[in-house]
Amino acid sequence: MPDTPRSLPDFTNWPSFPFEGDLRVKPIEAPVLPEPPRAGEDPNECVACAASDDAYIYVNERWRVRAMDRPTGLPMVLILESRSHLDLGDLPNMLAAELGVMTVRLERAIRSLDGVAQVHVNRSGDGSAHLHLWFLARPAGRLQLRGTFLSLWDDILPPIGAEQWHENLALIAAWLAEFGGTPLAQPPRIEWKAPSRFPTEASPEPSSAAAESGSGERSGSEADSTAAPAGVHGPGGVAAVPAQATAPRVETVDSTRPQQATSSSPA
Numbered sequence: 362m363p364d365t366p367r368s369l370p371d372f373t374n375w376p377s378f379p380f381e382g383d384l385r386v387k388p389i390e391a392p393v394l395p396e397p398p399r400a401g402e403d404p405n406e407c408v409a410c411a412a413s414d415d416a417y418i419y420v421n422e423r424w425r426v427r428a429m430d431r432p433t434g435l436p437m438v439l440i441l442e443s444r445s446h447l448d449l450g451d452l453p454n455m456l457a458a459e460l461g462v463m464t465v466r467l468e469r470a471i472r473s474l475d476g477v478a479q480v481h482v483n484r485s486g487d488g489s490a491h492l493h494l495w496f497l498a499r500p501a502g503r504l505q506l507r508g509t510f511l512s513l514w515d516d517i518l519p520p521i522g523a524e525q526w527h528e529n530l531a532l533i534a535a536w537l538a539e540f541g542g543t544p545l546a547q548p549p550r551i552e553w554k555a556p557s558r559f560p561t562e563a564s565p566e567p568s569s570a571a572a573e574s575g576s577g578e579r580s581g582s583e584a585d586s587t588a589a590p591a592g593v594h595g596p597g598g599v600a601a602v603p604a605q606a607t608a609p610r611v612e613t614v615d616s617t618r619p620q621q622a623t624s625s626s627p628a
């Protein structure tokens with residue numbers, strides 16, 4: 362049985378470490394060899410292979426993008442999957458190259474959301490055998506969340522509002538679909554396409570909108586959201602997608618989510 366170190370590692374003192382108080386290092390378990398099979402090692406039992414396209418927010422011929430089943434603490438958490446049952450090291454060159462393109466595209470789409478400062482991209486390979494990359498958005502201004510422990514903070518932060526979450530998913534799906542493929546996440550409201558109705562309906566709510574903007578969650582990526590698509594596609598085209606989606610979003614979201622402004626305010 363290996364010795365368990367008694368002293369805590371330095372990272373427990375990092376500002377980003379989510380816990381405080383008395384901590385102990387767990388006993389280090391003995392290696393298990395050979396390792397047990399991962400979930401979905403057999404393609405016939407693979408959850409990803411069995412999932413239909415409507416379980417995803419965006420699909421194209423070779424890639425699918427999946428969201429969590431409920432709003433997350435972080436502004437966005439997404440999973441990019443290959444359509445084929447492959448793992449990272451199995452990808453043929455064309456899919457490997459496309460993985461790079463899709464990774465960059467999805468990072469830009471998530472970073473285009475208001476209030477997103479950075480997007481972490483993770484792949485461990487330890488869980489499901491079917492290739493999947495995690496994309497986790499760090500909220501703008503939340504310096505405490507930088508680095509190693511972002512995925513832990515996702516479970517600690519209060520979930521974002523369901524309506525904002527759905528709208529963010531729709532925005533990302535629409536962004537990706539500018540390059541082809543099918544956006545499956547839909548905006549949550551009919552009013553999405555009729556912004557001219559909002560001034561009357563939403564007029565009692567501007568204080569809520571201001572509170573949320575002032576929280577620092579929404580104000581950080583204005584430059585990104587306009588600069589990113591221009592850099593990729595040239596002027597015109599895609600820039601209209603985030604702009605159109607953003608305009609109604611402020612009022613639809615805030616008119617129904619006064620409590621979220623509180624929960625997302627900095628401590």
Ligand SMILES: [Zn+2]
Pocket residue numbers: 401404407408409410411445446447491
């Ligand atoms: Zn599979």
